[in-house]
């Protein structure tokens with residue numbers, strides 16, 4: 001790939017990059033790799049996630065950008081800043097595949113919030129430990145109740161009331 005995706009990401013030519021996990025969009029046009037375990041995993045119930053994902057909640061795992069590299073389809077990436085409602089790569093923004101519409105990640109300034117359903121683990125029993133959600137956030141605006149023992153924050157983790 002000639003075009004670099006961004007200076008904060010791992011380089012596609014980095015020989016020391018040992019792939020731990022691979023992810024791809026529905027149509028396979030976009031693929032990326034990570035070389036670390038996630039630093040956290042959360043389920044977000046905010047209204048933005050509900051709409052943008054067309055789902056009751058968003059399950060995200062967080063990586064440092066320097067542990068991520070896009071291996072295919074940079075030219076097919078779409079960017080959307082939901083705060084400004086602008087179809088531009090103004091961080092933080094949503095990254096999606098322009099061909100199939102799959103949401104690829106939420107790109108922050110330094111972090112990459114990835115969606116585990118793009119990793120194809122092959123069932124709940126095979127999901128790696130570090131990908132398992134540690135909490136629910138924005139639970140106060142949830143659209144369905146969750147029957148689990150995970151902490152449930154009304155807003156951001158550690159910065160809101162625990163419900």
Ligand SMILES: [Zn+2]
Pocket residue numbers: 025026027028029030097098099100101102
């Ligand atoms: Zn796609």
Ligand SMILES: [Zn+2]
Pocket residue numbers: 044045046047048049050058138
């Ligand atoms: Zn959210």
